[in-house]
Amino acid sequence: MRHFPSRRFRRFIFPALLSTVFALAAGCGGPGPKVSRISRIQAIEIEPGDGKTEILLLSDRAFDPQLKAASEPPRLEIRIPFALYRDIGSLDKKLKLPLGGIKSLKVSNLRGKFGGVSIDIQTEREFEFKSSKRSKSFVVEILYKDSPSRVSDESKEGEPRGKSRTAKKRPDSKPEKAKFVVPLVTSTQREGNYTVGGKDVLSILVFEEPDLTKRDMRVSNDGFITFPLIGRLRVGGLTLNQIEKALVSRLGKDFLVNPQITVQVVEFSSKFINVLGAVKSPGGIPLKGPITLLETIAKAGGVNVSQAGKNIIVFRHSGDKKKDVKHITVNLNRLLKEGDLSLNLALRDKDTVFIPEADQIFVFGEVNSPGPYDLTEENFSVVEAISKAGGLTKLAAANRTRIVRVEGGEEFAIEVDVEKIMEGDRSQDQFLKPGDIIVIPEVYF
Secondary structure: OOOOOOHHHHHHHHHHHHHHHHHHHHHHOOOOOOOOOOEEEEEEEEEEOOOEEEEEEEEOOOOOOEEEEEOOOOEEEEEEEOEEOOOOOOOHHHHOOOEOOEEEEEEEEEOOOOOEEEEEEEEOOOEEEEEEEOOOEEEEEEEEOOOOOOOHHHOOOOOOHHHHHHOOOOOOOOOOOOOEEEEOOOOOOOOOOOEOOOOOEEEEEEOOOOOOOEEEEEOOOOOEEEEOOOEEEEOOOOEHHHHHHHHHHHHHHHOOOOOOEEEEEEEOOOOEEEEEEOEOOOEEEEOOOOOEHHHHHHHOOOEOOOOEOOEEEEEEEOOOOOOOEEEEEEEHHHHHOOOOHHHOOEOOOOOEEEEOEOOEEEEEEOEOOOEEEEOOOOOOEHHHHHHHOOOEOOOEOHHHEEEEEEEOOEEEEEEEOHHHHHOOOHHHOOEOOOOOEEEEOEOOO
16 A cells, blocks of 8 residues: 655645755856845834935845836835735825825735735826945835925935935925825834734734634734644743744754744734823723833823822832832923923733823722722722722731822822721721822732
């Protein structure tokens, strides 16, 4: 009885063997052609100017674009061999076109052995163009023919076109608009510090292997994915670059020759920051990468200035053996109105940002319903606040409860032994003031 190789073996092993044979044969006759590594186009930057538009392409490695212009309709095609972009489709809606004379801009992957990227730009009027290339960037300057303030001739021959941004303008020229950046993969998605966690959804693109490409692969709660040919692979706690290297290593070892793999996060579900209090859209903010306090507030819709108090409080689990809760108080006016960026904290996973309203308190830590509560009575005590927050949990260290209060720009803590209060010593109880924070830490083990 004859045994034939499985379809999987024929698909992946035979091409690998043939590639090896041809490579050896080519080596006998001298060095063969060098195959370029795939470049990943990371971002497009459009900078409208006076009578011109500059387009900057950014890649993760050196690349060699090819340009071709047409007049009816006016359009410019930029082709980048040996390149790919992460599948996001047409960018028309993201760009809010037209912009700076650009009528449409579409990006697509090219088919073929080594593929490539095509960027098709259609303009509103006729143009000429100049370009310059650097290691990992490429600048195209589109100069509109009907513009009275052409500055292209003012540039010296051979001068890098990236410097055209600083060319002198005529006195009557209008100021340039701000840059408009359209990332093909956002910096947060490709942020080297982002580590994948349970419930995140990954898009895994294996170049020229559609059967292996997975657009929506959810990470299990324990940090694993199940990938074709490989089986279970731990990705929890790894960066995107580390996952790519792991897949390349596993697939390249037994199945594919020089696999090109790109991994991105398409749904962030494992990490988040809570924003509560006087913001327009309170709730959880997915943590996609490094994020600051100001960025987080912006994502929550901004501060309701008419309702907000004087401070912002960031709650953070310290992560030490005491399992305590750390709080950081930030002066709201100094951060937002005076622009003191030294207060613009870098936030972490599971931080809680609380912007108290003028008549609110906040109960945080080991209670059943932590959060902000209205201070409706003049003599409202710590025990009443804890009761309003659903009472203590079984892990509460009631004897280490504290009130955090800010007065005259100074922050101080008032220790309150809630355990003694519950035993009948009412002298330990304290009346609260607007903006107070009651912190109930976890017991030591």
